[in-house]
Amino acid sequence: MPLEAAVVVLDNSEFSRNGDLEPSRWNAQQEAIELYINIVIDSNMESGMGLILGGGKQVRLLMTPTNDRDLIQGQFHKTRLEGNLKFSVALQQASLALKHRINKQQHQRIVAFVASPIEEEVDTLVNLAKRLKKNNIAIDLINFGEQNEEHLQKLKIFFENVQKGSSSKYINIQPGMSATETLFSTLGNYSDFQAEPGQQQQQAPQQSTGGQFSEYGGFDPNVDPEMALIMKMSLEDEAQRQQQQLAQQLQQSQQQQQQPQQQQQQQIQEEKIENVIEEENDELLEQARLLSMQIEQQEQQEQPNQTAQQQQKQSQLTQNQLFQDQNFLDELLDDVNKDEEQEGLLKKDADKSKKD
Amino acid sequence: MQHQHGPNCGCAEYMFNEDADDLYGQIEIDKVDCLNETAQNIKQIIRPEIDKTKKDHYVQSDLDSEIIVIIPFNETVRIRQINIVSLNEGSAPNLMKAYINISNVDFGLIETPCVEQFILSPNLDGLFGNAVKISKFENVNNLILYIKSTINDPIRISYIGLKGIRTFQSKQLANTIYELNPLAKQVDPDKVVFDSVC
Numbered sequence: 001m002p003l004e005a006a007v008v009v010l011d012n013s014e015f016s017r018n019g020d021l022e023p024s025r026w027n028a029q030q031e032a033i034e035l036y037i038n039i040v041i042d043s044n045m046e047s048g049m050g051l052i053l054g055g056g057k058q059v060r061l062l063m064t065p066t067n068d069r070d071l072i073q074g075q076f077h078k079t080r081l082e083g084n085l086k087f088s089v090a091l092q093q094a095s096l097a098l099k100h101r102i103n104k105q106q107h108q109r110i111v112a113f114v115a116s117p118i119e120e121e122v123d124t125l126v127n128l129a130k131r132l133k134k135n136n137i138a139i140d141l142i143n144f145g146e147q148n149e150e151h152l153q154k155l156k157i158f159f160e161n162v163q164k165g166s167s168s169k170y171i172n173i174q175p176g177m178s179a180t181e182t183l184f185s186t187l188g189n190y191s192d193f194q195a196e197p198g199q200q201q202q203q204a205p206q207q208s209t210g211g212q213f214s215e216y217g218g219f220d221p222n223v224d225p226e227m228a229l230i231m232k233m234s235l236e237d238e239a240q241r242q243q244q245q246l247a248q249q250l251q252q253s254q255q256q257q258q259q260p261q262q263q264q265q266q267q268i269q270e271e272k273i274e275n276v277i278e279e280e281n282d283e284l285l286e287q288a289r290l291l292s293m294q295i296e297q298q299e300q301q302e303q304p305n306q307t308a309q310q311q312q313k314q315s316q317l318t319q320n321q322l323f324q325d326q327n328f329l330d331e332l333l334d335d336v337n338k339d340e341e342q343e344g345l346l347k348k349d350a351d352k353s354k355k356d
Numbered sequence: 357m358q359h360q361h362g363p364n365c366g367c368a369e370y371m372f373n374e375d376a377d378d379l380y381g382q383i384e385i386d387k388v389d390c391l392n393e394t395a396q397n398i399k400q401i402i403r404p405e406i407d408k409t410k411k412d413h414y415v416q417s418d419l420d421s422e423i424i425v426i427i428p429f430n431e432t433v434r435i436r437q438i439n440i441v442s443l444n445e446g447s448a449p450n451l452m453k454a455y456i457n458i459s460n461v462d463f464g465l466i467e468t469p470c471v472e473q474f475i476l477s478p479n480l481d482g483l484f485g486n487a488v489k490i491s492k493f494e495n496v497n498n499l500i501l502y503i504k505s506t507i508n509d510p511i512r513i514s515y516i517g518l519k520g521i522r523t524f525q526s527k528q529l530a531n532t533i534y535e536l537n538p539l540a541k542q543v544d545p546d547k548v549v550f551d552s553v554c
Contacts, residue, residue, distance in 0.1 A: 134392040
């Protein structure tokens with residue numbers, strides 16, 4: 001999370017007494033504040049969070065952006081549910097509070113909790129939205145419960161006009177849902193994702209959402225340049241690694257095609273076994289298996305097998321210089337197969353003694 | 357006939373600017389930003405000087421006929437001339453304020469004193485670039501232009517161009533590798549006792 005100053009506009013109008021979000025819309029807002037405190041303050045010590053009461057007789061600034069969570073949580077005792085939400089006045093006061101923040105490095109964000117129908121007309125809302133966008137303020141618009149068509153339409157128009165890049169969010173919490181779960185699933189990952197309740201989409205890797213900044217892993221480089229750079233580098237590393245894997249698989253399949261040509265002189269049974277073994281790519285394991293077959297044929301076959309496998313191994317090593325993992329695995333398998341080889345040798349001695 | 361600048365014309369815009377080059381290659385186009393534009397096409401109006409008269413893309417102001425354009429550079433430059441071409445005369449700006457090297461820009465910036473203020477003419481063909489006071493634009497990593505009109509609403513700009521001199525120096529994060537002990541083979545290649553990587 002980048003350095004941010006977030007001012008939360010609470011809806012303490014009478015509509016928040018409504019119990020369609022359990023236990024009430026006001027309680028849901030309180031829980032949501034807890035979540036936001038974690039997101040904003042705990043992720044970056046210098047971020048700040050402020051509070052504004054949007055309802056009541058007058059819009060009141062409770063707290064300027066601060067990073068002291070006890071101060072913020074203590075404000076809830078002073079609040080009463082009364083009056084109606086004054087949406088545009090509250091947002092304008094919030095933008096003023098942000099304009100006068102002490103640390104100008106903090107990005108500006110307003111979190112608007114809406115739990116009552118918006119009284120303003122669409123034109124006023126559009127004007128307000130453009131003014132917020134002009135001042136580069138990101139908006140998180142969270143609708144608690146109110147599902148009136150006209151209301152949702154107003155919110156949608158407001159959000160479209162205020163959106164710049166991918167840092168603003170619109171979340172609609174429908175009655176019967178758990179507010180914290182919905183919020184956590186969307187805000188916990190903090191990417192460009194509009195929550196539709198009931199779908200419960202898990203966050204796919206951010207490339208697949210096809211957001212505006214997918215090459216930076218979904219992070220807006222203007223908002224958070226360090227995170228965007230880190231994501232870009234890790235995505236490039238991943239792409240490189242996959243390319244190397246593909247290249248290596250191609251080489252392996254090519255070498256497997258070469259091997260049958262080298263071993264056409266030998267018997268068919270041996271060729272089949274060798275092809276199977278060469279796919280496993282282990283020299284000593286093959287020796288052990290051959291030892292368990294007839295002894296005379298083994299001795300004739302071992303020598304051309306070894307040369308073929310040595311060539312194969314050398315060519316692989318020269319072509320795959322970065323494949324240190326494979327060498328490590330080979331060493332492990334060598335240790336394991338030494339035991340098998342000893343067993344094979346014991347079997348060979350046993351066979352010899354039986355024949356004798 | 358239009359006046360053509362030459363070494364002897366004595367125009368203020370051309371004086372001291374014979375060695376100024378187009379700074380298009382030094383602009384970090386991905387990080388160019390514009391506040392208060394209707395659509396996000398600021399990156400299309402930053403073009404090489406040859407294309408300055410093209411009118412197919414433009415930036416339009418949204419609320420109140422003013423915009424702020426933030427132009428970062430990938431190296432330190434000395435700016436000599438700022439050239440603004442508007443789409444047509446009815447949407448031309450007439451005032452510009454320039455600031456340098458400011459991060460976290462918003463419209464509160466215009467209440468602070470600017471580095472230099474310009475009166476703009478419509479300049480539809482891009483011939484009149486505004487010469488700047490050279491001493492004030494010496495070490496520029498980041499140029500902020502506040503462009504507005506007191507008469508027209510909205511304003512539409514089709515090209516922004518800068519001319520100046522490169523310094524070939526840049527401010528960048530240093531890519532460092534920290535070593536606790538140097539690798540033996542780097543100090544004395546013959547003497548590899550054991551390889552330790554920190």
